[in-house]
Ligand SMILES: *[C@@H]1O[C@H](CO)[C@@H](O)[C@H](O)[C@H]1NC(C)=O
């Protein structure tokens with residue numbers, strides 16, 4: 218279900234790329250936090266995607282992608298791009314792309 222944004226609340230969107238193996242955990246964490254977007258493995262062994270949601274949730278997700286990642290925490294680094302405020306979400310859930 219599309220999670221409605223509270224009136225007046227700022228929503229954020231960000232693209233990310235994690236240099237580490239965290240794909241399955243990313244989807245689980247995104248669902249737990251309630252952000253929307255997608256995740257996918259790249260052919261160069263990184264994990265990339267987009268995350269959108271209320272500002273504090275996106276911020277929590279970004280911090281997880283940067284510092285926590287997976288139980289064994291094999292993150293070398295994470296970069297973010299296209300960070301912007303949005304007025305509506307482009308996704309209705311969080312999914313894995315192939
Ligand atoms: C992350 O950085 C790499 C270069 O190191 C760049 O090619 C890639 O587009 C960046 N990804 C994002 C989502 O910013």
Ligand SMILES: *[C@@H]1O[C@H](CO)[C@@H](O)[C@H](O)[C@H]1NC(C)=O
Pocket residue numbers: 238239240241257258313314315
């Ligand atoms: C992505 O890579 C991980 C291992 O790094 C693997 O467990 C997972 O199944 C892969 N997912 C996709 C969609 O290819």
